Amino acid sequence: MEENRFQSCWQTVAPPEFPKLSGDCNADAVIVGGGLCGLLCAYELQRRGVRDIVILEAGRVLHGTTARTTAKITSQHGLIYSSLEKGMGTKAAWQYAKANEEAVSRFAQIVQTEKIDCxxxxxxxxxxxxxxxxxxxxxxxxxxxxxxxxxxxxxxxxxxxxxxxxxxxxxxxxARFHPMKFACRLAEILRERGVKIYENTPAVALDDNMVLTGAGRVYGKNVLICSHYPFTNLRGFYFAxxxxxxxxxxxxxxxxxxxxxxxxxxxxxxxxxxxxxxxxxxxxxxxxxxxxxxxxxxxxxxxxxxxxxxxxxxxxxxxxxxxxxCMTNDHIPIIGRYRQFGDRVYLATGFNKWGMTGSMAAAGILSDLILSGKSEVADVFSPGRSDFRLQAGKFFQEAADTAANFFHGYTEIPKGGVAQLKNDEGGIVEFEGAKIGAYRDTDGGLHGVKTVCTHMRCPLKWNPEEKTWDCPCHGSRFDADGNILENPAFLPLDKRGPD
Ligand SMILES: Cc1cc2nc3c(=O)[nH]c(=O)nc-3n(C[C@H](O)[C@H](O)[C@H](O)COP(=O)(O)OP(=O)(O)OC[C@H]3O[C@@H](n4cnc5c(N)ncnc54)[C@H](O)[C@@H]3O)c2cc1C
Ligand code: FES
CATH class of the missing domain: 3.30.9.10 (D-Amino Acid Oxidase, subunit A, domain 2)
Structure with a gap:
């Protein structure tokens, strides 16, 4: 298949490589996700004296949204402040502003202190x-x-x-910068300072403070979920x-x-x-x-x-x-304690397309909460805030949309038999009496999969521009062979069709 048709302009800079986890281990902090958020949290925690830090990355570090961003470093997030002040009051708007203004300054400081050419x-x-x-x-x-x-x-x-x-x-x-030059150097700095980074090690479940992976269990005194979409999202209804x-x-x-x-x-x-x-x-x-x-x-x-x-x-x-x-109903990131898992599990997600400063703010807030139990700007971002109550309309709208996706997906009529697919065409087709998803590549090769999302079983949609299977429910994406491109799913699709 044609590769790299849609690589971002930043991806000419290749991230450093790291080993896969092998066996169980313990750490003061386990961070799930090797994007900008996970790396900045590790940097900040280590700077403030936390010794044993482990980062678990499902695929390769810095291959997620961080590699494909616009990379504006700014506390200006659309027209957030007027709506925030009206909806949640001046204190909440002030906390949001302070966290993000400090985040802009922190980038400048880190670039200068670490002499990062970015x-x-x-x-x-x-x-x-x-x-x-x-x-x-x-x-x-x-x-x-x-x-x-x-x-x-x-x-x-x-x-x-x-x-x-x-x-x-x-x-x-x-400010603006080259996100991959910055973050790749940051990953190298973390390695030089003893942070253990494991690639190709997806976290699959959380049992209290124990992160379970296929390659070993990692017990963390503190667990930080920085996996973009939270890899565990049933508790707390994060999927909604x-x-x-x-x-x-x-x-x-x-x-x-x-x-x-x-x-x-x-x-x-x-x-x-x-x-x-x-x-x-x-x-x-x-x-x-x-x-x-x-x-x-x-x-x-x-x-x-x-x-x-x-x-x-x-x-x-x-x-x-x-x-x-990841977009939240109230346009505010979710940063703080993941209460449904106890006191020592933390979450940073929902950056609403402002995750450069959002990640930096998360690093500061989570470090404050872990090291001193409090942060003067944390309330507005709290996972426990009442966005569900305030945005109940949106919540139910999403639930209705998910139900509609299930209905349309499972009743979608195949566009014909596999043989009818032209080169570079994909979609739901019939194969041996069953519905499958298939793509015929530009050389005529067939790539068949079962089009049921491995996250929560939503039927997938064919994306003809990027030749991918996209989930209309929570946004997981898979390539034509069923390999994962974007989470929350962490298992590939089943293969279907002729071998
Ligand atoms: C079009 C666009 C433009 C944007 N422009 C800007 C901008 O100008 N300024 C700005 O501030 N923000 C911007 N953003 C937002 C910003 O890019 C993101 O919010 C930020 O990059 C998210 O970083 P992250 O570390 O949370 O996620 P990612 O970079 O996606 O990293 C998450 C990592 O977690 C890993 N992971 C997932 N599941 C697991 C698991 N189970 N186990 C282990 N690892 C796992 C993934 O593989 C991935 O490597 C933009 C976003 C978009 C979409
Ligand atoms: S069902 Fe949740 S991402 Fe597909």
Missing amino acids: DFVPCDAYVFSCTPEGAQRVREEAETARRLSIDASFTDKCGELPFPVQGAVRFSGQ RIVQNRSYLAALKGAPELSGMYLDCEEAGLSFRSARVDGEPVLLLGWGSHKTGHETDVSHYGKLEEEAQKLYPGCSVESRWSAQD
């Missing part, structure tokens, strides 16, 4: 709107942010953008509190270099930032937002490239890719 560039961040109604909302955001001591201001000009705006809120003193949402990115050559970073205030709006890839300037254009396993009939890449040509005629697309992140 194209770190201080810059301003803007959320703009092209409508008068939107301009009113960004003005309100600027006022709220200023009240929360953020260096924010309103402007009606974003002269670097290829279209006029009605208004924008600017946060000064933010988190959805995975996808967006699309292109790295453009022949577009101008921007000094600022920009984001439309509308949910699926455009995102802009400049970057250097192999020393060459590119402009990263982002667009789109949909639940994983939905909109499978939309040409997202086609639309993104159309938009790129409209905005920057004659530019070329150097690379294009998609990524997904």
Whole structure:
């Protein structure tokens, strides 16, 4: 099959390799997940004196969402502050602001202290709107942010953008970087300082403070779940509190270099930032937002490239890719004690596409909770907060959506027999009287699987753009051979069809 069609522009930097776990062990802290969040938690805990730290990674480190992000380092998360202050009060908005402002500063400190060469560039961040109604909302955001001591201001000009705006809120003193240069070096630093990192070691269950893997059991005095979607999610109903949402990115050559970073205030709006890839300037254009396993009939890449040509005629697309992140009902990450497992199990997830600062904030908060039992900014992120009560409508909407996915999936009529699949075509087909999922590759080879998600048995949808099987319930993704691409599932699909 064709490989790497949708690699991000950051993935030319290869992460270091680590061994697989073999046998049981103990640690002061066991961290599940080797993405930015897991690595930063390990870094922070070790810096504050925790000695034995083990990181368990299901696949290879830094092959998850961190490798496919836009990598804006900012406390400006859309128009979060005005809605947060209205919905949860000034104290909650202040805690959110403080955690994320400190996270921006911490990146600068770590880059400097550890001398990490990662194209770190201080810059301003803007959320703009092209409508008068939107301009009113960004003005309100600027006022709220200023009240929360953020260096924010309103402007009606974003002269670097290829279209006029009605208004924008600017946060000064933010930053952008190359996430893989930063995180790969961080992983090496952790190894040099004695943190044990095990790859190809998925955590499959948690028994009190014992993390079970196929290669051994790891007992942790503290267990931190940083696996993007929590690998264990039944307790606490996390499967109903988190959805995975996808967006699309292109790295453009022949577009101008921007000094600022920009984001439309509308949910699926455009995102802009400049970057250097192999020393060459590119402009990263982002667009789109949909639940994983939905909109499978939309040409997202086609639309993104159309938009790129409209905005920057004659530019070329150097690379294009998609990524997904965990979204919470109230748009606030979930960071804190995973109470359903007792006092020493912690969770960091639901970064709502702001997991650079979200991961850094999680590292600070979880270290505070582990080492001193308290954190002055933890309440707003608490897993035990009342998002379920406040967002009951969304909760039941998700439950109804899941039921509909089951119904449509199990009643989907096959598009014909396996023989009818053309080259580079996939979908649900009939094979020996049963329904299977199949993809015929560009050389005519057939890849057949059972299209039942190994997480909670939701029927999978064929994604014709990326040639993957995507779960419309909680966002697991599998390649055409059934190998896992994105969790929460950690078991591959069963093979089906002719050998
Ligand atoms: C399109 C897009 C653009 C974004 N842009 C920005 C941005 O500009 N700024 C910003 O702040 N944020 C941004 N984000 C969000 C940010 O990239 C993510 O929130 C962040 O990278 C998540 O890091 P993570 O470590 O939690 O997850 P990941 O990087 O996905 O790492 C999780 C790791 O856990 C491992 N794992 C999973 N299950 C198990 C298991 N059972 N056992 C062991 N290991 C396991 C996975 O294999 C993976 O390696 C963006 C997100 C998207 C989708
Ligand atoms: S991801 Fe939960 S059923 Fe598929």
